[in-house]
Amino acid sequence: MTLPPLTAFGPDFTFAHDDWLAHPAGLGAVPKDVLGTEVAVIGAGASGVIAAYELMKIGLKPVIYEASRFGGRLRSESFDGTGFEGSPPVIAEMGGMRFPASSAGFYHYLDLMGLTTKPFPNPLTSAAGSTVIDLEGETVFARDLKELPALYQEIATAYAQALDGGAAFTELQNAIRAKDAARVKSLWNPLVAAWDERTFYDFVTSSDAFQSLSFRHREVFGQVGFGTGGWDSDFPNSMLEILRVNLLGFDDDQRYVVGGVESVLRRLWHAAPPCTYWPEGTSLGSLHRGATRSRVMKISRSNRNGPLLVTDQWGNEAAYEAVLVTCQSHLLTTAIEVDEELFAQPLWMALDRTRYMQAAKTFVMVDRPFWNDVDPKTGRPVMSMTLTDRITRGTYFFDNGPDQPGVICLSYAWMTDALKLLPLSDEKRVDLALKALGKIYPEVDIASHIRGVPKCISWEADENFLGAFKGALPGHYRYNHRVYSHFMQDDMPVEQRGIFLAGDSVSWTPAWVEGAVQTGLNAVWGIVAHLGGACHAANPGPGDLYAEQGPVALSG
Structure with a gap:
């Protein structure tokens, strides 16, 4: 039997974002009196631009703020003297450069923008x-x-056996391929409780498969690893983080974008898709008159029921019914003055404990x-x-x-x-x-x-x-759960509603653009719901299915 292609379906939230994107009913609609409402989007990286593109199609007016350079960590730099007189530029990918074929949500936009890829x-x-x-x-x-040499074969075999023995890897990955949400959850949820507080290195050394092998085997495994190369820099990380990479095929069948990956965001900026409310030919670029807003310095609220206020570096203040924050979480405590009342204290703890890798x-x-x-x-x-x-x-x-x-x-x-x-x-x-x-x-x-x-x-x-990107330590699952689920706001106090989080800091799969795409799409659902809108009954969105398919909650 031929198995379906592997996509980034779960394993924490078993929602098929790629199917939601592909459905002809679209992602949702807002009431007529809300059409044209401005929504602030902080950060012009993958999560911010993709969310803004979808919000525009729904009939809202995204207003993107960018502190530095358009593209975020999808940063393609041309070498000087190239790209003239019709010749293609010679590119260095300073951020994301290899994109697994299982990143179905991201490839939706690559294909939509007519970009091509080649094996990395x-x-x-x-x-x-x-x-x-x-x-x-x-x-x-x-x-x-x-x-x-045989030593490398032994390492590869041992790691495959360790995954199957310790994580029911083959069975779980087959359930992910089949998008069998119930089966994925039944296999994955117990692993969360068992492995949240254990490191990648502990998983390797405690596995039966590696017990009979030497320290040299573990040393070489750390230096050379599997797929993309050495993994010893990830040895201190939570094993759950590594399991997700393996299960979703993020280290396999990787490709690079011809002409530079940044071009997908630049094309989305100029694209003029069919939109509710906006006239034919409208693009993100035209809504912004060609340029994003500047660096955000402050996010506040004048009263608990009032709009959110965003102030840029030049002192310009604008009011919004919703704000999407896609920048790295550390910036909310180091670079942007944020009213403390906008987030619950446990969420502030989670944002502050986010660990980034160099x-x-x-x-x-x-x-x-x-x-x-x-x-x-x-x-x-x-x-x-x-x-x-x-x-x-x-x-x-x-x-x-x-x-x-x-x-x-x-x-x-x-x-x-x-x-x-x-x-x-x-x-x-x-x-x-x-x-x-x-x-x-x-x-x-x-x-x-x-x-x-x-x-x-x-x-x-x-x-x-x-x-560069988030790297969760053992015990960080609860923190990740708090930030990831923040787009579900019905049970929040009114003063905490309307501000949404997305991007690498929020994703279960940091360092991979698919996580930024999926969290951006979650936020689109959250913003539409916050403004009184909803998804079409034939195409329920992530928030509609979150109660039954969302991440398991750990006690304590």
């Missing part, structure tokens, strides 16, 4: 061509897992994809996608054609490895990466191929982010 050159995939693993000065070359990337443009040159001594490519315990950690190659400039992500590092680079200049980061790669490929002169200036980022150094 992850280690040991055909898109990478070949992979080099360099650990403790020992280098291994392979084109797929079967070519690696991430650093270093990109260079090169004259051509020279890594495809064949070494006459070995018959192999002169360079390969590289995983290493050196400071570069992960090195990826992007081929734009044999006679076109290529791109190398010289280094993609997380947590402590990212912090090592934090105070360094772009040139110093490139220099360190070249020295590290020079020890793996001593006969390759990478520097001779570099053109232009490098593109580097440390997300934790950006005042508008203060980190």
